Amino acid sequence: MSCIFCELIASADPPRLVYEDEAVVVFPDIRPQAPTHLLVVPRRHVATIVEAAETDPELVTAMTRAVADVTRRLGVEAPGFRLVVNTGDDGGQTVGHLHMHLLAGRRMTWPPG
Numbered sequence: 001m002s003c004i005f006c007e008l009i010a011s012a013d014p015p016r017l018v019y020e021d022e023a024v025v026v027f028p029d030i031r032p033q034a035p036t037h038l039l040v041v042p043r044r045h046v047a048t049i050v051e052a053a054e055t056d057p058e059l060v061t062a063m064t065r066a067v068a069d070v071t072r073r074l075g076v077e078a079p080g081f082r083l084v085v086n087t088g089d090d091g092g093q094t095v096g097h098l099h100m101h102l103l104a105g106r107r108m109t110w111p112p113g
């Protein structure tokens, strides 16, 4: 099974990492939808947030720790930011490897599209 995020993480020429620990990496989205648009990605292949919650809840905790670290460091915790986890076809998930979108640097609108 080929997975673009597994390939990126294992690549000899990986994306610039904004954060990394043993379980999670954070790197910029290739098609940014906000001044700051990062992807919070587990190193291990897990398809969805539901699968992660059921098989490895620690992984979800590790992802939120990465969010806390990055938002503090980039100074977007106080002005605010948005976390998005698109899941499945109706959710608009196009990459089948769990990831959180971390969007910041502009005023977000609601409802989402």
Ligand code: 5GP
Pocket: 004, 008, 015, 027, 028, 029, 030, 031, 032, 085, 086, 092, 093, 094, 095, 096
């Ligand atoms: P989804 O649509 O699954 O919620 O989000 C997938 C995201 O991955 C999209 O925002 C897309 O721009 C991003 N993406 C797809 N391929 C690559 C890539 O090769 N590198 C990076 N950095 N982002 C990618």
Ligand code: ZN
Pocket: 003, 004, 005, 006, 007, 044, 045, 046, 096, 097
């Ligand atoms: Zn993968």
